[in-house]
Amino acid sequence: MAKKEELEPCVRCFKMPDENDKYCTDCGAPLQNRCFDAHGPLKKGCSFVNAKTAAYCAKCGEPTLFNLHGLVTPAYPTASRPNVWLGKFL
Numbered sequence: 001m002a003k004k005e006e007l008e009p010c011v012r013c014f015k016m017p018d019e020n021d022k023y024c025t026d027c028g029a030p031l032q033n034r035c036f037d038a039h040g041p042l043k044k045g046c047s048f049v050n051a052k053t054a055a056y057c058a059k060c061g062e063p064t065l066f067n068l069h070g071l072v073t074p075a076y077p078t079a080s081r082p083n084v085w086l087g088k089f090l
C-alpha cells in the first residue's frame with residue numbers, strides 16, 4: 001500500500017478530520033487513542049498509539065486518551081492499579 005496514514009472519522013461525532021488534525025475540530029475528541037502518559041522530569045512518557053477500544057495503554061498501563069475523554073468505557077473503572085511511583089521511591 002503506497003497510501004500513508006488513512007484518515008478515520010471522529011469516534012464521537014464521525015466528522016472526517018483533516019490530514020494533520022490530532023483532535024476533532026467539532027467535538028474535541030482525540031483522533032488517535034494515544035497513551036496519556038506524558039513526558040515529565042522523571043519519566044520518558046509513552047505516547048503509544050493503542051487500539052480504539054483500549055481503555056489502558058497496552059505498553060505501560062496508563063489510561064488512554066479515549067478513556068479520559070469518555071470514549072471507551074473501561075471494564076473495571078474503579079480498579080486501582082499498583083502505585084509504581086511509591087514502590088520505586090520509598
Ligand SMILES: [Zn+2]
Pocket residue numbers: 010011012013014015024025026027028029
Ligand atoms: Zn468529533
Ligand SMILES: [Zn+2]
Pocket residue numbers: 035036037046047048057058059060061062
Ligand atoms: Zn503508555
